[in-house]
Amino acid sequence: MQSQLRAGIFSWLLVLTCIIVVVGFAGDAFNARQASEGGPSGSLRVPPTAAGTSSAKPSNTSSATGTSSPSGTPTRSTPSSTSSSAQGPSSHPATPSSGSSSPPGTATPSNSSASNSPSAEPGGTFPEVPADYVLPAIHDGMVPVLTKVPTKQKIVFLTIDDGANKTQQQIDLLKSNNIKATLFLAQLFILNNPDYFKGFLAEGSKIENHSISHPLNLIKLPHGLQKKEICQMSDYEQQQYGRRPVFFRPPGGPYTLSLRKVAAQCGIKAIVDWNVEVRAGRVNYQEGKSLTPGDIVLMHFRKEFPQDLQAFLTAQRAAGLKVVLLEDFLAVS
Incomplete structure (x- = not known):
């Protein structure tokens, strides 16, 4: 009788030991999986952008002011030539401030003499102003x-x-x-x-x-x-x-x-x-x-x-x- 009792207890101990071993292996596997996915169990994985780290953005090649830098800040595209011989008002467009929506090549008015107000010179004489009127010719022997x-x-x-x-x-x-x-x-x-x-x-x-x-x-x-x-x-x-x-x-x-x-x-x-x-x-x-x-x-x-x-x-x-x-x-x- 006693020998049977000891055999039963041993069997239960053996089963309990097996259960403990199995549970231990399962826990280790779960912890290893959590660690591989973002840290110890219970920690919340924070996206880099939410933590204040800028994520890379694709280049915006259709920016209104030129090409975009990697950070997304618009930069002015460089003209292919600076030897323009166009006379009259400056034909070079003014560089817009960051975030300007002016299309490429559009001159942005400045606070200089290119504006509607007179130039720095008191009189503001500009003989190079392009004419939009042609003096009529003499007609029927009479001057205009x-x-x-x-x-x-x-x-x-x-x-x-x-x-x-x-x-x-x-x-x-x-x-x-x-x-x-x-x-x-x-x-x-x-x-x-x-x-x-x-x-x-x-x-x-x-x-x-x-x-x-x-x-x-x-x-x-x-x-x-x-x-x-x-x-x-x-x-x-x-x-x-x-x-x-x-x-x-x-x-x-x-x-x-x-x-x-x-x-x-x-x-x-x-x-x-x-x-x-x-x-x-x-x-x-x-x-x-x-x-x-x-x-x-x-x-x-x-x-x-x-x-x-x-x-x-x-x-x-x-x-x-x-x-x-x-x-x-x-x-x-």
């Missing part, structure tokens, strides 16, 4: 007439008449403000010192025809006297300044079909009037209350020249226009 240039360019033209008052300050003011102007001179006012106006020519301004004696009744004079007033002044200016004028401004501004024919006979390409006048430090507009693109502004060589020029510059800057020489824009010499 301009009171304003039909252009969408943000530009304005300064013209100065007569030539009676002559001071070095006037030359210096145009020079210091980087302004080139069209000077309509009458022999009556410049005969005592024609060389004075060479100072303006040296800075890029042009001299045009304003008649011999400045007759305000020019349109009522006989054909012969009209021709004398215009043709002889052109001859005089060519002799004095080495260039024959291409524009004529009638004294006071009025013209007729007959006068347009006389001007053509004297080699003139256009009669140029105005639509804005600066006088006594005030800007007077024929239409509106501010300068607009293509306006032709009239000033005079008078004692109040500094005040008139300042009034013009104030209006020009307020309108965001650039001062351009009329002859340059219309490509006439």
